[in-house]
Amino acid sequence: MMSSVRTLRGTWLDFVYKERFLIGTSLARIGFGLVMLFFYCIHYQQRYFLWFTGGALDSKMYSQGYFTIYQFASSPLMFNILFYLGIVITILYILGYKGRVTSVLFFIFTYSILQRNGFLDDGGDNLLRVLLVYMMFTQNTAYFSFDSKNFWKKRQKDADRYKYRISTLFHNFGVLACIIQVCILYFTAGSYQMMGEVWNQGTALYYIMQVDQFSTPLLKHTLASHEWLLVIFTYLSIWVKLAFPFMLFNRTTKYIAVFSIFFFHLGIAVGMGLITFSAVMIIADLIIFSDDEYRRIRRALIRMKDLIGSKFRAFFRRIGQVRGIRMQEITVFYDGWCPFCTKTTNQLRRMDCLELVNFVSFREESVVRENHLSIEALEEMIHSKKKGDKDVKVGIYSFIQISKRVIPMWGLLPILYLSVWCGFGQKLYKFIADRRIIIPSGGCDDPEECKIHLAE
Amino acid sequence: MVWTLCRKVVVYTIPIFLSIALFIHFFLITLHVMPKNPISNEISPIVNTYVSPLFTQNWHLFSPNPLMRNDVVYMQLKFKDSSTPSDWFDITTPMLKANYKNYFSPMNRIVRIPLTAATTMNGMNDEELKFVSKLDKKHMTKEQSLMLEDIEKRAKESRERMKSLLYRFAFATAEKYFSDKQIDSVRVRIVHEQAVPFSKRLDKNFKKERTHEDLEWMKFEPVISW
Numbered sequence: 001m002m003s004s005v006r007t008l009r010g011t012w013l014d015f016v017y018k019e020r021f022l023i024g025t026s027l028a029r030i031g032f033g034l035v036m037l038f039f040y041c042i043h044y045q046q047r048y049f050l051w052f053t054g055g056a057l058d059s060k061m062y063s064q065g066y067f068t069i070y071q072f073a074s075s076p077l078m079f080n081i082l083f084y085l086g087i088v089i090t091i092l093y094i095l096g097y098k099g100r101v102t103s104v105l106f107f108i109f110t111y112s113i114l115q116r117n118g119f120l121d122d123g124g125d126n127l128l129r130v131l132l133v134y135m136m137f138t139q140n141t142a143y144f145s146f147d148s149k150n151f152w153k154k155r156q157k158d159a160d161r162y163k164y165r166i167s168t169l170f171h172n173f174g175v176l177a178c179i180i181q182v183c184i185l186y187f188t189a190g191s192y193q194m195m196g197e198v199w200n201q202g203t204a205l206y207y208i209m210q211v212d213q214f215s216t217p218l219l220k221h222t223l224a225s226h227e228w229l230l231v232i233f234t235y236l237s238i239w240v241k242l243a244f245p246f247m248l249f250n251r252t253t254k255y256i257a258v259f260s261i262f263f264f265h266l267g268i269a270v271g272m273g274l275i276t277f278s279a280v281m282i283i284a285d286l287i288i289f290s291d292d293e294y295r296r297i298r299r300a301l302i303r304m305k306d307l308i309g310s311k312f313r314a315f316f317r318r319i320g321q322v323r324g325i326r327m328q329e330i331t332v333f334y335d336g337w338c339p340f341c342t343k344t345t346n347q348l349r350r351m352d353c354l355e356l357v358n359f360v361s362f363r364e365e366s367v368v369r370e371n372h373l374s375i376e377a378l379e380e381m382i383h384s385k386k387k388g389d390k391d392v393k394v395g396i397y398s399f400i401q402i403s404k405r406v407i408p409m410w411g412l413l414p415i416l417y418l419s420v421w422c423g424f425g426q427k428l429y430k431f432i433a434d435r436r437i438i439i440p441s442g443g444c445d446d447p448e449e450c451k452i453h454l455a456e
Numbered sequence: 457m458v459w460t461l462c463r464k465v466v467v468y469t470i471p472i473f474l475s476i477a478l479f480i481h482f483f484l485i486t487l488h489v490m491p492k493n494p495i496s497n498e499i500s501p502i503v504n505t506y507v508s509p510l511f512t513q514n515w516h517l518f519s520p521n522p523l524m525r526n527d528v529v530y531m532q533l534k535f536k537d538s539s540t541p542s543d544w545f546d547i548t549t550p551m552l553k554a555n556y557k558n559y560f561s562p563m564n565r566i567v568r569i570p571l572t573a574a575t576t577m578n579g580m581n582d583e584e585l586k587f588v589s590k591l592d593k594k595h596m597t598k599e600q601s602l603m604l605e606d607i608e609k610r611a612k613e614s615r616e617r618m619k620s621l622l623y624r625f626a627f628a629t630a631e632k633y634f635s636d637k638q639i640d641s642v643r644v645r646i647v648h649e650q651a652v653p654f655s656k657r658l659d660k661n662f663k664k665e666r667t668h669e670d671l672e673w674m675k676f677e678p679v680i681s682w
Contacts (some may be wrong), residue, residue: 016471043562049628053471056569056624058682061617066509115509119572119621120565126513133510162463166470173474180482188489188515195491196520207524210651212552213571214523216559273559418597 019142019168021175022293023288025135026096026143028178029103031283032128032135033094035276036110038088051116052079068112096145103140107132121184124277127284130181137174139167158358178287183245186261190241201237202231208272219271233267240264248288258285316353316407329356330401333373333383336361338436341382348406356405381433396425397434488517492583521582527574530645531626534673536638544645547629548574566682570625573618574646577669579611619671622646627679639676645669 049055051070053062062071073079078269086109092098093106110132114125141147158164193199198207209215209223209230223230240260247257262282270279289297319325335341360367362378373383377394384398385391393401400416403409419425487496488507496503507513530544551567580588584607599637626642650665 013467013471017467038560042560043565046562046566047681048680050566055680056621056628058620058624061620096469111510119569119583122568123515123517130511130513162467165467169470169474173471177478177481180478181485184482184486184489185513185515188486189517189519192489192516192519193564196522198522198524199519204518204522205658206654208518208650210526211523212526213567214518214547217556273555273564275559275564275635 001172016169016172017165018172019139020172020290020292021140022142022171022286023291024289025138025140025171025175025178026145026148027149027286028131028135028283029096029099029140030094030144031286032280033090033106035124035128035279035283036090036106037087037094039113039276040083040090047083048076048079050120051083051113052076056119057117062116065118066115068115070112070116079383082112082330085109096141096147099139099141099145099147103132103136103138107136122274122277124274124280127185128280132180132286134174134181137170139171162179178284178319179248182284182288183248186241186244190238190244193238193241199234202234205230205234205237214272214274216271216273237264243337251293254288258288261285317355318319320354325354325356327386327387328405329358330384330405331358331360331371331387332398332402333360333362333367333371333378333385335379335382335436336363337436337440338439339439340436348402348409351408352406354405354407357402376395381430396420396429399429428448485511485513487613491515492682523575524651526649526651527571528647528649529570529574529626529646531630532643532645533630533634534640534642535634536640545629545633547626551628562682570622573622573625576623577615577618577646579614579618580607584611591645623674624677624679627677628681630676632681641673641675643673644671646671 043050052073053059069082070079073082089102089105089109093102096102111129113419114121114129139151142151145151148230155164193204196204198204205223206227209220223233240257244257244261247253254271262285265278265281269275332345334345342361348357349359362368362373362375368375368378371385377383381395382398384393384401386401396416396419400413400420403412403416416425419428484503484506487499487503488511490496496500528549529547531547532544533542535542548567548570551563551570555563555567579584588604588607591604593604596604622644623642626644630639630642645668647666647668652662652664658660
C-alpha cells in the first residue's frame with residue numbers, strides 16, 4: 001500500500017516537475033510574434049486612424065474602454081514611441097532575447113494594441129490575448145532563440161536546484177493552462193454550433209458563404225454547386241471541435257485531432273480570408289505536442305524525406321539513362337583548392353539527380369594535360385566541356401550549362417541568361433571568382449620541402 | 457535541517473496550490489463562455505469581475521446562428537458650395553473587393569469597423585432579441601420588466617456607440633475621397649440584404665429581400681483618414 005502511494009507520488013511529482021513542451025512553446029513564441037509583427041506592419045500606414053485620438057474611435061470610447069498603455073499616447077510623438085516600442089518588443093520576443101522580461105512586455109504591448117480598438121479584432125486575437133497571459137509563465141526560449149544557449153548551460157548546472165525546479169513547475173502549469181484554454185475554445189464553439197438551427201440542418205456553411213465579408217470568391221466558386229460538400233463540411237466542423245478535447249488523451253487520436261484542426265483552419269484562411277485568425281489557432285495547437293512527440297515527428301519526417309528522396313533519385317536516374325539525355329553529360333573543371341568551390345560542387349552533386357555533371361578538380365594531376373586546358377585560364381574561372389565535344393564553356397556560361405542539367409537550378413536560368421544579355425553576368429562571375437580563397441593542399445612531392453620546422 | 461524540510465513542504469504544496477488555482481480559474485472561465493445556466497446566473501457578478509479584462513472571451517464563432525445577411529454601408533454628402541446632396545457612395549463594397557484582391561492587406565481588418573457597426577446597430581445580441589420577441593409585454597412580471605428595461609437601456613447605449621463609430625468612419629472616408637471639397641454634412645444608409653434561403657437556392661427568379669435604414673444628417677467633423 002505504502003509503496004504504491006510512494007510510486008503514485010513519484011509519478012505525480014515527475015509529471016509536474018519534469019520539463020516537457022519546450023519545443024512547442026518556443027514555436028508558439030515565434031508564431032505569435034510573427035502574427036503580431038505582421039499586424040503592426042500591415043496597419044502601419046493607418047495607425048493614427050485605428051489607434052490614435054481623432055481617428056476611428058472618439059476620445060469617449062477610448063476613455064470608456066479598458067486601460068491600455070496607449071492611454072498615455074497624448075501626442076502623436078508619444079503614440080509613435082509606444083507603437084515603435086511595440087514593434088521592437090515583438091521582434092525581441094520572436095528572437096527570444098531575455099525571454100522572461102520580453103514575454104511580459106510583449107503581453108502588455110499586444111494586449112494594449114488589441115484592446116485599444118476592439119472593432120478590428122476576431123477570435124484569433126481573443127485567444128492570443130488570453131494565451132499570452134499563460135505564456136508568460138512558460139520557458140519559451142529554450143529553442144530557436146538567443147537565450148537558448150544560456151538556458152541549456154544554466155540547465156546543466158542548476159537542473160536539480162530548487163529555483164530551477166519551481167520555474168519548471170510554473171512552465172508546466174502554464175502549458176497545461178494553454179492546452180485547457182484551447183480545449184475550452186473548441187468545445188464551447190462546438191456546443192454553440194450544436195444549438196444553432198442552421199448548423200443542425202447542415203446549411204450553416206451555405207448561409208455563411210452568402211455573406212460577402214466572410215466568404216472569398218474561391219469558396220463561393222468551389223462550394224456553390226456542391227451541396228453535399230457544404231453539408232459534410234458543416235457537420236465536420238462541429239464534430240471536430242466537440243471531439244478535440246477528448247482526442248488529446250491518446251497519442252494517435254491527438255495527431256488526428258491536431259491535423260484535422262490544422263486543415264479546418266487552413267480552409268478558413270483560404271475560404272473565408274481570415275488569415276491571422278487561422279494562423280493564431282494553428283499556432284496555439286503547436287503547444288499541444290510534447291518535446292518527445294516533436295522529436296518523433298522530426299524522425300518520421302526525415303525518414304519520409306529520405307524515402308521520397310530515394311524514390312525520386314531512382315526515378316530520375318532511370319530517366320537519366322535515356323540516350324538523348326545521357327549525351328548532355330558534361331565535365332566541369334573546378335578549383336579543388338578553393339573551399340567555397342568545393343562546398344558548392346558538393347551541393348550541386350547532391351542536387352544532380354540526372355547525374356549529368358561530372359565535377360573534376362583541375363588541381364588533380366594530369367587533368368589539365370589530358371584535357372588540353374590552360375592552368376592559367378582555369379585558375380581564373382570555372383571551365384566545362386560536353387562529352388565528346390571540343391567546345392569549352394567558361395565562367396558564367398559554364399554555370400549556365402550546370403544549371404540546365406541540374407533540375408532544382410532551373411529557376412536560376414532566366415536570371416543567368418538575363419545577366420548575360422545585360423552584359424554583366426561574366427563580369428560578376430569573375431568578380432566572385434577573383435575573390436575566392438585558395439588553400440593549396442597535397443602536392444608535397446618532396447617531404448623535406450613540406451616539413452614544419454618547429455622552433456628549437 | 458529546517459530549511460530542507462521547508463523546501464520539501466514547498467515542493468509538495470506548490471503543485472497542489474497551482475492545481476487548485478487552475479481548477480478554479482477554468483471553472484470560472486467555463487461559466488463565462490458557456491451558455492447561460494442557473495449556476496452562471498447566480499455567480500455572474502463574481503465571474504464577470506474575475507474574467508474582466510484579462511480573460512474575457514467569446515467563442516460563439518458564427519454560432520449558434522451565423523450572420524445570414526449582407527450589410528452594405530453607404531454615405532451621402534452635402535458640400536458647402538452646393539445645395540443639392542451628392543449621390544449615395546458605397547463605402548464597404550470597394551473595401552471588400554480590395555480585400556478579395558489581396559488578403560494580406562489592411563483592408564482585411566479595417567472593413568470590419570463599418571460592418572461590425574452596421575451589423576450590431578440594433579444593439580441586442582441573439583439571446584436578448586429572443587427574450588424581447590418572446591415577451592408578452594402586457595403581462596410581464598416585475599423581474600421581466602426590469603430585465604427588459606436593462607436590455608433596452610444597454611441597446612440604446614450600444615446603438616449610439618455604433619452610430620458614432622459609423623459616422624466617424626464615414627467622415628474619414630469622405631475626407632479621403634473629397635479632401636479637395638468643403639464638406640458640410642454627411643448621412644449614412646445601411647442596406648440589409650437577406651441571404652437566399654436554402655430551399656430557394658435553385659429558384660433563379662427569387663429576389664433577395666432588401667431593406668434599408670437611413671440615419672440623420674450629421675455635421676461633418678474632421679477625422680484622421682485611413
